[in-house]
Amino acid sequence: SSLYPLVVSTWPFLEAVERAWSAANNGYSAVDSVVEGCSACEELRCDVGPGGSPDENGETTIDAMVMDGVTMEVGAVAAMRYIKDGIKAARLVMRHTGHTLLVGEKASAFSISMGLPGPTDLSSPESIEKWNKWKENNCQPNFWKNVVPANSCGPYHSNGLLLAAETTCLGDGPRRAVELRSNHFGLHSHDTISMAVIDKFGHIAVGTSTNGATFKIPGRVGDGPIAGSSAYVDSDIGACGATGDGDIMMRFLPCYQVVESMRLGMMPKDAAKDAISRIARKFPDFVGAIFAVNKNGTHAGACHGWTFQYSVRSPEMHSAKYICFVVG
Ligand code: SD4
Numbered sequence: 001s002s003l004y005p006l007v008v009s010t011w012p013f014l015e016a017v018e019r020a021w022s023a024a025n026n027g028y029s030a031v032d033s034v035v036e037g038c039s040a041c042e043e044l045r046c047d048v049g050p051g052g053s054p055d056e057n058g059e060t061t062i063d064a065m066v067m068d069g070v071t072m073e074v075g076a077v078a079a080m081r082y083i084k085d086g087i088k089a090a091r092l093v094m095r096h097t098g099h100t101l102l103v104g105e106k107a108s109a110f111s112i113s114m115g116l117p118g119p120t121d122l123s124s125p126e127s128i129e130k131w132n133k134w135k136e137n138n139c140q141p142n143f144w145k146n147v148v149p150a151n152s153c154g155p156y157h158s159n160g161l162l163l164a165a166e167t168t169c170l171g172d173g174p175r176r177a178v179e180l181r182s183n184h185f186g187l188h189s190h191d192t193i194s195m196a197v198i199d200k201f202g203h204i205a206v207g208t209s210t211n212g213a214t215f216k217i218p219g220r221v222g223d224g225p226i227a228g229s230s231a232y233v234d235s236d237i238g239a240c241g242a243t244g245d246g247d248i249m250m251r252f253l254p255c256y257q258v259v260e261s262m263r264l265g266m267m268p269k270d271a272a273k274d275a276i277s278r279i280a281r282k283f284p285d286f287v288g289a290i291f292a293v294n295k296n297g298t299h300a301g302a303c304h305g306w307t308f309q310y311s312v313r314s315p316e317m318h319s320a321k322y323i324c325f326v327v328g
Contacts, residue, residue, distance in 0.1 A: 002200075003198075003296070003297045003314065003315070004024075004198050004199060004200050004201075004202060004297070004315070005024030005025055005033065005197060005200055005314075005315070006197070006293070006312070006313070007024065007037065007195065007196070007311075007312065007313045008195070008196045008239070008241065008291050008299050008310060008311070008312050009194070009195040009241065009291075009311045009312075010192060010193060010194045010242070010243040010291060010308075010310055011046070011308075011309060011310065011311065012309050013046045013311060014311055014319040014321075015044060015046075016037045016038065016044065016046060016193060016195070017037060017311045017312075017319045018313060018319055019036050019037050019039075019040040020033045020036050020037025020038075020040070020197050020313075021197075021313040021319075023037070024197050024198075024199045025200075025315075029203065029205070030068070030070075030198065030199040030203045030204055030205035030235075031066060031068050031091065031207075033197040033205070034087075034195055034196070034197045034206060034207035035066060035087050035088060035091050035207060037195050038064070038066075038086075038087035038193055038207045038209045041193040041209060042062075042087065046193065052122075052127065052191050052211030053127070053191050053212060053213065053214035053215075054123065054127045054128075054130060054131045054214065054215070055212075055216045055217070055218045055220070056139070056215055056216065056217055056218055057218050058123065058128060059081065059122070059123065059218065060122035060123050060124075060127055060211055061079050061080055061122070061212065062077065062084075062086035062089075062209065062210070062211060063076075063079065063080070063086070063208075063209075063210050063211075063212055063224030063225045064076065064077050064080075064086030064087045064089065064090040064207070064208060064210070064225060065090050065225045065227060065230060066087060066094055066205065066206070066207040066208075067205060067206050067207070067227055067231060067232065067233050068203075069203065069204040069205055069206070069234050069235035069236075070204075070235045072234070073094050074100050074101075074227045075090045075091055075092065075099075075100065076090050076093060076100060076101040076227070077089045077090050077103070077111070077225060078101060078102075078224070078225040079103050079104045079107075079219060079220075079221050080102075080104065080107040080108055081104070081105060082108045082119035082120055082121070083108050083111045083112070083116055083117075083118045083119070083120065084118070084120050084122065085111070085116050085117070086210075087209045088111075088116055089102075089111040089114075089116060092110070092111065092114045092116070096114065100227075130214070131215075134215055141215070142215060142217075143213070143215070144217070191210055191211050191212075191214075192208065192209070192224065192230070192243040192244075192246075193207075193209050194206070194207070194230050194231050194291075195207050195208075195231075196231070196233060196240070196291075198293075198295070198297065202235070204233050204234075204238065205233060206231035206233040206240075206255075208224050208225070208230040208231050208241065209224070210222065210224040210246075213246070213247070220247075222246030222247060222250065223242065223249045224246060226250050226253075227256075228253035228255055228256030229242065229246070229250040229253050229256075230243075230246065230255065231255050232256045232259050233259065234259050234263070236295065237262050237263045237294065238262050238268065238292065239293050240255035240258035240272070240275075240290055240291065240293075241255065241290065241291050242254055242288065242289070242290040243288065243289055243308070244286075244287050244288020244289055244303075244305075244306070245286055245288050248279060248283050248286050248288065249288055252278060252279050254275040254278070254290055255275075257271075257278065258271045258272055258274075258290060259271075261274055261275070262294050267294075268292035268293060268294050268298050268299055268300040269292070271292050272290050272291065272292040272300050272301060272302035272324075272325070273300075273302045273327050275290060275302070276288070276302040276304050276327040277304075279304070280305075280327055286305055287304065287305035288303070288304060288305065288306075289301060289302065289303035289304070289308035289310075291310040291324075297314065299312060299322070300324075301322060301323070301325065302325045302326075302327050303324035303326055303327065304327045307323070308323075308324040309321045309323055309324070310322055
């Protein structure tokens with residue numbers, strides 16, 4: 001029996017995985033199958049896409065990327081407003097421009113000019129409610145440090161600083177601060193899909209779509225659209241996808257690390273654990289996870305700071321969830 005197509009994805013987004021797998025099984029290329037899968041996630045709102053995590057201003061934006069492991073072409077969009085179809089916009093950048101990454105308003109304008117629907121309001125009743133609750137809670141937690149933010153949120157200024165002071169005094173403080181920070185990265189809502197597809201021809205592609213960090217400072221771009229960070233692929237070797245604290249992960253390019261380690265002969269399991277532990281050594285409170293899959297279809301996940309599941313679909317096996325190796 002055939003090994004391919006094979007789909008691996010962050011989180012138990014089984015429907016999105018199934019959609020990607022059917023596409024690949026019907027002869028779609030790896031790139032197009034990944035786009036099908038990530039689009040499904042944007043449509044079904046597996047916490048990604050419209051209605052997802054708002055920023056400090058209550059606005060939802062999208063970061064997305066697609067990478068072709070045969071040609072090593074990449075297309076990405078970041079901090080994109082008013083467009084629902086993040087991953088399709090990324091594919092348009094890859095296919096129809098000589099660029100790699102478009103950002104902000106201009107990424108939206110490009111997407112509309114290329115035929116994607118918009119402008120569309122990306123907020124939802126849920127995202128507005130989430131944002132209102134956060135403001136009622138004096139905009140805590142937030143991402144500021146060592147500074148009084150210029151944009152007030154009522155008692156937000158002083159409380160933002162108070163929180164920092166308290167965390168050094170109270171025994172429980174540091175842990176609580178970490179807990180709060182991890183909430184931004186979907187500990188309770190998994191707002192990033194990162195997916196790899198090996199198509200019938202053995203070609204591999206990866207894609208990512210995310211609303212980034214909840215209550216981020218407007219303008220913040222995470223690891224989602226960064227090749228090598230949220231995902232990476234080389235069809236001769238294998239692929240990797242990541243989720244978690246992108247502000248930290250994009251400093252390490254963990255998915256590039258994983259693919260390169262596999263190139264040097266490491267098994268996916270060891271490569272994934274190694275990439276996560278490189279980050280955890282410097283940032284012991286880091287929250288994040290990756291999956292690794294080699295071109296033979298062997299896969300593994302590694303995580304730190306949370307329990308992470310990833311999903312796999314192959315010809316022999318309906319979508320199944322796997323647990324990560326916890327890196328201590
Ligand atoms: C980011 N990595 O923008 C994303 C967030 C995420 O589950 O993965 N949330 O930092």
